Amino acid sequence: MVALSGxxxxxVCGTAFASLCIIVLTGALVRLTGSGLGCxxxxxxxxxxxxxxxxxxxxxxxxxRLFTGVVSFSVIAAVLMSHRRxxxxxxxxxxxWGLVVGVLAQIVIGGIVVLTGLxxxxxxxxxxxxxxxxxxxxxxxxxxxxxxxNAWKRSIGKGLERLTIGYLLASIVAxxxxxxxxxxxxxxxxxxxxxFGFELESVVRxxxxxxxxxxxxxxxxxxxxxxxxxxxxxxxxxxxxxxxAGMQAIVGYAQYFTDVPVTLVAIHIVGAVSFxxxxxxxxxxxxxxx
Numbered sequence: 308m309v310a311l312s313g314x315x316x317x318x319v320c321g322t323a324f325a326s327l328c329i330i331v332l333t334g335a336l337v338r339l340t341g342s343g344l345g346c347x348x349x350x351x352x353x354x355x356x357x358x359x360x361x362x363x364x365x366x367x368x369x370x371x372r373l374f375t376g377v378v379s380f381s382v383i384a385a386v387l388m389s390h391r392r393x394x395x396x397x398x399x400x401x402x403x404w405g406l407v408v409g410v411l412a413q414i415v416i417g418g419i420v421v422l423t424g425l426x427x428x429x430x431x432x433x434x435x436x437x438x439x440x441x442x443x444x445x446x447x448x449x450x451x452x453x454x455x456x457n458a459w460k461r462s463i464g465k466g467l468e469r470l471t472i473g474y475l476l477a478s479i480v481a482x483x484x485x486x487x488x489x490x491x492x493x494x495x496x497x498x499x500x501x502x503f504g505f506e507l508e509s510v511v512r513x514x515x516x517x518x519x520x521x522x523x524x525x526x527x528x529x530x531x532x533x534x535x536x537x538x539x540x541x542x543x544x545x546x547x548x549x550x551x552a553g554m555q556a557i558v559g560y561a562q563y564f565t566d567v568p569v570t571l572v573a574i575h576i577v578g579a580v581s582f583x584x585x586x587x588x589x590x591x592x593x594x595x596x597x
Contacts, residue, residue, distance in 0.1 A: 310393040317451045319388050323381040323406060324444040328580055330378050333371040333435050339494050339569045342367040343425045349418040375414065382406040385447065392451075402447040409440040425500035427490035434486055438583055445584055449591045459592040463532070463541055470528050471589055477521040478586050482579060484514040493508040494572055511563055518559070522552050544588040551585045555579060 337343055345364030346352035352359040352369055361364040382403075389396075389403040411437055420429045446456060460468055488510050489495075491503040503510075529545050536542045555578040562571035 311388050311391040313392060313394075313451060314502065316388055316392045316399075317448065319381075319384050320403075320444065320448040322443070322452050323378075323385045324376075324448045327406075327437065327440050327444050328584075329520070330371070331373055331434070331441070331580055332375050332573075332577060334433070334437070335522055335573060337368055337371050338430075338489075339573055340367050341366070341498060343495070343500060344421070345369070346372070349421045372417075375410075375417075379410055382410050385444075386394070392462060399451055402443055402450070404432075405443050406440060406447070409436060409443060412436060413440070416542045417570045425495060427495065427501060427503050430495070431483075431486040431490055435483065438482065438580075441583065442587055445587055446535070446591060454591050454593055456591055459541060459590050462539065462592065463536070467528060467541075470524060470531065474521060474524040474528060475586060475590070477517065477524055478582070481514065481517040481521050482583065484517045485579060488514050489572075492567055494567065494581065515559070518552070518556055522549070522556065525549055525552060540592050541589065544585070548585045548589065551578065551582045555582050 342364040345368035351357045360369050386403040389400045416433050489511050491505045491507050495502050525548055532542050558575045
């Protein structure tokens with residue numbers, strides 16, 4: 308068996324992480340172009356063709372499905388090579404296998420989304436499981452380079468630790484609330500797709516409040532860390548989060564006041580992934596004791 312260096316394995320993990328981020332965007336393009344039911348069957352595109360690119364909608368939906376193959380290949384590579392990495396590490400093997408389980412779950416959820424006519428709950432699950440996979444792949448990528456999900460606790464103290472956990476929970480609530488907005492609004496993947504029956508303005512307000520709470524906690528963390536941690540990776544991560552969160556808020560309000568144009572919604576989805584990864588960076592810090 309050929310051994311694999313840690314540096315080479317990190318490239319493999321980075322590829323898996325990138326592909327899992329990209330497929331969120333391709334999935335978003337399916338919804339934003341109304342191509343959610345471009346393929347009406349699963350795993351085939353329709354009753355007559357396994358692969359169909361005869362219309363723009365089928366082409367977009369088919370491209371998203373085919374990109375799943377790229378994701379699957381990168382995840383399988385991460386698993387196989389985790390067993391060949393030198394030195395072999397159990398934590399990396401477990402995280403890599405977690406990606407396989409998540410991708411298999413996504414394939415099943417994707418089928419449910421199509422077969423239920425873009426059920427909003429299934430669509431929400433599809434996006435949120437994607438974020439779980441991104442989190443898993445990001446932690447795998449960083450831990451393969453000596454970053455730890457425990458080092459941050461040793462460096463910031465109990466007070467900031469509690470605030471950081473509170474912020475992470477608030478950011479998750481904000482993201483989930485954002486998926487409810489999408490499932491209520493006009494970009495549900497098809498003009499005939501089932502949507503939540505909520506008042507759009509009401510769910511937007513809930514989402515906005517949740518975002519403001521998260522940003523408020525982040526600002527408080529920044530103020531607490533300003534005097535003693537300005538030169539640390541943790542403080543750099545806080546600043547990055549503040550920048551991304553601020554840009555997200557601006558785009559969010561802009562899309563609301565301009566009747567949610569497709570371009571701004573796409574930017575907002577990319578921003579949501581960036582915001583999520585930036586938040587993860589708060590708890591994945593260099594492991595100075597390694």
